[in-house]
Amino acid sequence: xxxxxxxNTMSRELETFHPLxxxxxxxxxxxxxxxxxxxxxxxxxxxxxxxxxxxxxYIYGANxxxxxxxxxxxxxxxxxxxxxxxxSIGELTARTYEDYVDDMETLGCLPPTVEPRxxxxxxxxxxxxxxxLAQNNAYEDGSGNVLFHTASMPGxxxxxxxxxxxxxAGARIEVSNQKRDPxxxxxxxxxxxxxxxxxxxxxxxxxxxxxxxxECSAMAKEHLGDVFDVHMGGLDLRFPHHENEIAQSCxxxxxxxxxxxxxxxxxxC
Numbered sequence: 001x002x003x004x005x006x007x008n009t010m011s012r013e014l015e016t017f018h019p020l021x022x023x024x025x026x027x028x029x030x031x032x033x034x035x036x037x038x039x040x041x042x043x044x045x046x047x048x049x050x051x052x053x054x055x056x057x058y059i060y061g062a063n064x065x066x067x068x069x070x071x072x073x074x075x076x077x078x079x080x081x082x083x084x085x086x087x088s089i090g091e092l093t094a095r096t097y098e099d100y101v102d103d104m105e106t107l108g109c110l111p112p113t114v115e116p117r118x119x120x121x122x123x124x125x126x127x128x129x130x131x132x133l134a135q136n137n138a139y140e141d142g143s144g145n146v147l148f149h150t151a152s153m154p155g156x157x158x159x160x161x162x163x164x165x166x167x168x169a170g171a172r173i174e175v176s177n178q179k180r181d182p183x184x185x186x187x188x189x190x191x192x193x194x195x196x197x198x199x200x201x202x203x204x205x206x207x208x209x210x211x212x213x214x215e216c217s218a219m220a221k222e223h224l225g226d227v228f229d230v231h232m233g234g235l236d237l238r239f240p241h242h243e244n245e246i247a248q249s250c251x252x253x254x255x256x257x258x259x260x261x262x263x264x265x266x267x268x269c
Contacts, residue, residue, distance in 0.1 A: 009262040026228035034096040048265040050109040069112040124218040141178035144190030160239035186211035213244040231259035
């Protein structure tokens with residue numbers, strides 16, 4: 001048994017770490033959206049990820065720790081950046097990813113065990129959305145969007161602990177004006193006329209692409225299972241990203257939680 005203690009954002013307490021399986025310790029860190037060079041915030045988060053990754057490898061053994069860090073390679077920022085530079089989305093994401101890997105290696109960070117890409121997990125996202133629709137945790141708005149219905153998730157907001165007013169004010173503005181609740185967020189959205197076809201995918205709801213949050217839920221489930229040990233990220237991701245990950249993952253997987261420990265790094269030196 002280790003004496004490793006982690007500050008769990010969910011409980012707001014320092015807790016002794018107990019993995020679900022000491023022979024298969026599973027951790028997830030939110031990776032970059034590859035539209036531009038990494039900045040100091042990306043670097044700080046990855047140094048924190050790396051510290052915990054190394055500690056767990058030391059305690060449980062390198063072969064007993066699985067670290068997943070995703071790559072978001074389809075996103076509004078990517079489309080806009082590629083258009084500004086006059087390059088293809090594939091060229092932009094490939095070049096930016098290579099720069100990111102070089103930067104993380106320069107910092108001395110170990111590579112993740114698995115580095116899944118959003119564009120390689122579209123079927124898993126669609127499957128998760130279909131399940132949420134079937135369970136009435138999500139709905140179609142009539143214009144190609146599929147939205148998660150936050151009121152269907154008991155305890156929504158438990159990670160960030162924001163007031164209802166702050167949850168509404170802090171929710172990311174999305175394309176739909178047909179929300180049942182202002183806190184609802186997009187799971188799938190249709191391709192816009194001006195957007196290139198290589199950033200859109202076929203789905204039961206038409207040609208389009210996933211919302212931001214569903215990516216991590218689908219990739220975490222695919223590579224770590226319904227429930228895993230640690231989910232990491234910067235404090236800025238607590239809401240809406242991690243809050244929405246929890247909601248859609250717990251509903252789709254019929255679990256009480258997504259990760260047992262939520263570890264967030266700050267930004268102060």
